[in-house]
Amino acid sequence: FGEYGEDAQEELLAADGDAAKLNALMVAYPDWVEPANRLATLRFQDGEFANSVELCLKILRQKPWHFGASSGIVMCYAKLGDMEKAQFWLSEAMPQQPGPGREKWVERMAK
Numbered sequence: 001f002g003e004y005g006e007d008a009q010e011e012l013l014a015a016d017g018d019a020a021k022l023n024a025l026m027v028a029y030p031d032w033v034e035p036a037n038r039l040a041t042l043r044f045q046d047g048e049f050a051n052s053v054e055l056c057l058k059i060l061r062q063k064p065w066h067f068g069a070s071s072g073i074v075m076c077y078a079k080l081g082d083m084e085k086a087q088f089w090l091s092e093a094m095p096q097q098p099g100p101g102r103e104k105w106v107e108r109m110a111k
Contacts, residue, residue, distance in 0.1 A: 004032050017042060033059045037068045049076040064109050065094045 002009040008025075012034055015021035019042060025035035040055035053076045059069035070093040077086035094109075095101040 004029055008032070012038065019043075031062065033062050033066060033069070037066070037072075040069065040072055044072060044076060044079075047079075049079045052076045053080075067094075070094065 008029060011021075011025060015025055015035065016038060019039060022035045022039040022042070025032070026039070029035065036055050036059050040052045040059065043049075043052040043055065053073055056069040056073035056076065059066050060073070063069070070089065073089045074086050074093070077083070077089060094105050
């Protein structure tokens with residue numbers, strides 16, 4: 001999560017658990033998904049599952065392979081009682097093991 005340099009990484013670590021600081025980082029670095037990922041986790045922990053889903057969707061639009069957002073959206077939909085959407089997002093996640101399944105996933109995402 002240091003793709004924006006040491007200063008940004010330090011800001012992210014200092015913002016952990018602070019929604020206002022994470023939102024500020026999302027504004028300052030709109031293409032960096034890690035502040036949104038941390039905020040999605042915080043929202044999940046606070047029981048704000050619908051808000052966490054929106055953040056996960058934002059992340060997945062930018063990085064469809066993002067493991068935290070992929071697993072997070074499944075957990076959120078399960079908590080919301082929407083097992084159909086949870087199952088859908090589980091099926092959309094990048095396979096964890098290398099092989100033909102992952103290759104097909106990469107080809108599909110590259111289109």
